[in-house]
Amino acid sequence: MASDSIVIVGAGIIGLDVALVLSERGYGKYITVMAEHLPGDTSVAYTSPWAGCNFSAISGTDANALKWDRHGYTHLCKLASERPEETFVQRTPSTELWDENVPHDKIKGMAEYLEDFRVLPTDDLPEGVKFAVSFTTLTVNAPSHIDYLYRRLRDQYGVRFVRKTLPNIQSAFASSSTKVVFNCIGNAAKTLHGVEDPKCYPTRGQVLLVRAPHVQTNIMRHGKDYETYVIPRPESNGNVVLGGYMQKGVGDGSTYSYETQSILDRTKELSSEVRQKEPEVLAVFAGLRPSREGGVRIERDEIAVAGQKRTIVHNYGAGGTGFQAGYGMALDAVRSIEDVLRDLRNNEPRAHL
Template structure:
């Protein structure tokens, strides 16, 4: 058993990874972050998520779906998990939490999904992702949609869920520390007892001097928090280059979105975008404003966050580093989840556990 484990990054990925290790017998775990739950910064992505547990995988991408490929690392073979499997494991955990852990504020609800894209019409595959899936008849689709279905999913009240993760971490014996590091080596130098370091820094991996992952890039997302306790169903329209969604929470508030901008680094809300989001949301579900239009929606706040996207997808990889005295330090990377941080959080954490416990280097 390791002497000390450092989880670098205190977002949903880092917290979930630390809890998973603690539940599996690992001790002396410290989650370290420049930002911690409760902080308000557009560069701290986790608090600004919706978050709906909606798959980010695609049925026509076999690298990410049910067909696992294999690669050889030295003399070791490692089966590459698909994103679909990672998200499936995560949904099972959220199903358990929604049923048995009310203080986590994960809500089971019905969802309605529409799409304007022909590639999203595989009902067999969709039925493998969700419970209680029913195709929407063509004459019942909203204007512009070519396909749609209803299904059962889970909504997360993000601020309260993050607080529950912190509470769970501490109850299991983990600790939180606010620190910023310039490199993995800097972490090794500071925590001299650590022989496992898990990198969950998301966009921070672009800036760590001995990582410099230039495949990382921010996707700006703007959302609107509104008061709409009558909305109990999740709605989503998958457009071409544009998402519209309505995410109910268990306290009567609703998240309306959204945007996905790769060329906009503005941290403050844009009023024009806010109006456009509300207009699209009311078109998707007129009940949001009781059929009266976006000007009748009760806006509580407007949020901006940056999704930590990665051109090559999630990085789940283990490497071995050594201190000057030759002591081995396992470094495991778990970042690059983009818009799917919550959707893949528990499954990714389980893969980290597997990677740590492997004898040879393994990659996803």
Template sequence: MDITILGAGVLGLSSALQLADKGHKITIFAHKFPQSFSIDYTSDWAGANWRSVCSNDDLAMQRFEGDTLKHFLEMAKTHPQLVRKCMSYDIFDPREPDDNDARMIRKADVGNGELPWFATLCNNFKVLKPLEDGQAVPTDEREILPEGAAFGIAFETVTLNAPAYVQYLLGELRQRDNVNIVEGKVDALADLPGKVIINCSGLGAKYLTDVQDANVYPTRGQTVLVKNTTNLVDTWSRVGEKTLSYLIPRPGTRLVDGHEEDAGLIVGGCQQPNCYNAEVDEELAETMLEWARTLYPVIFPADHKFEIIRHNVGLRPSRKGGVRVEADQLKDGRPVVHAYGIGGWGFQSSWGIAMRVAELVALL
């Protein structure tokens, strides 16, 4: 089948690779590609790691995330420079949960005794609670909650070198004879060639004249990439009333002046809905570094000096109502499969969403 995919972010490239490997003729049409380092090419700026954010009743997202985790765990065996198995330690300070409290895990899931859906998916899942008088201290200091924390969770997961991973996907596609890659812009899906269109346009879905999805909006993210001087392997997060902090070490290396150095450590973060500002907020950057110094005493001393590699600013392609993955039809009768609006969770659901895209194409 002759298929055109609009968009070359992690969703577009993952979908293209799965469809190409099923024998379809693929054209990837995009304005931005890996290594664009543009605010509107989000995949270059991602952390990235696998930390589920979906609720216990969101079966569709559970499938996307679960299938993706299984894929990444296999990749960690064959491509450790791109994907690495690790532990995740997520700490929650006392706060009032709200309807949008999906940033790491819904507090109520653990606070009310209900384990999150991925407790049975991820190995070595544990709930971490404050020590009580007379209770034995855990032998693993990472499982000791810092002072003031309400609870935490720990589980096996993966961390990715996000920019290297999307470069890998693009490289795999370039090696296939049934894939054509075109750089350019379109105003509408109808302007694209192909018998089937896959819409992985991200924020572009808001502006395509034959989509105009008013539910799509940007969520600005900003992080700091620093040298991983402590050789941190695991991912960490700590969420409170006024903090959204996370640490994501990237596997692999980066080339600096002809020699290899560690790929770095992502220090975050923030979520700023409907903000298009491409400039680095220096005050916010310092706040995130200060969070890292003070919120993770098991990792950093209070006077730790970070060696900054780069500041990252990107626009996450968010959507009210969640990601859109469904079949549709253009006015000219050609079928469309939409896959956009995943927000900041693109990498951790990418392979599963691409699997669903391939299923929908097979049903056409």
């Protein structure tokens, strides 16, 4: 079978996780990843490198979100245990605090598998905080992690990467040997011809990359109209990500000095470690989380290409949860085409003795 029997459109964390799940099952040599941007690139349209990023309770409370989080935590724990210096994933002590709207059902579900989980005594909480928990999270050096996945997929599994800007989703089926396309295009799902999902929108964030090797603890505070967080970045010589913002529907990739000052003020108030020594600001980034009304879309569908029906699997809309939910999402997306994968296996040339 051809190396483009399976085409994945998009090389952010969602597309890379789909490629990883397929490769772990032995289909790497059949995969071509097509994308305008590849790991190592920077663009406001390429969201994954800008992520904080960590495993947290910021994701949804529906059954799918709970399932994807559990799979994601297991997957990231494995990477942190096996080769943290290579995967850029590490275990980190974490505290999460809520001013209101505490997702108790979600916390109950996460308590079943999170390492070192405990609810903090109410008397110990800062003013205005209603509920808090501590546990061992996974922090991820986002740009280095996606570069690790890129190299692993290419060198270990034989996945082919092609830099290409598609005029429409149908053009992903340019090869007659392509049996299925995975649509993992993130924010582009709103505008790419053949997808044009009106439920998609960007959620803008601004973060600071600072030098602060004394900061060793992840901490997040979820407020009514703000998100504040401190995330140590693994294998980065002491760098830390400070944030942030969750601006729904804002597609502005610029950064603003008043937001930078707000982030510094809020993170100093939140974290005793940040207060110990003035962090050195190395860079300021803005990223656009690929969000969707109603949540993630994972759906097998058929589209017409040159008068023929072709199989496509949509997998996008993770918002700010791609690194923690992406592996679980990929498991569901791949599960939807078991029949296609069986056909690929059955049609594979047999060796003759």
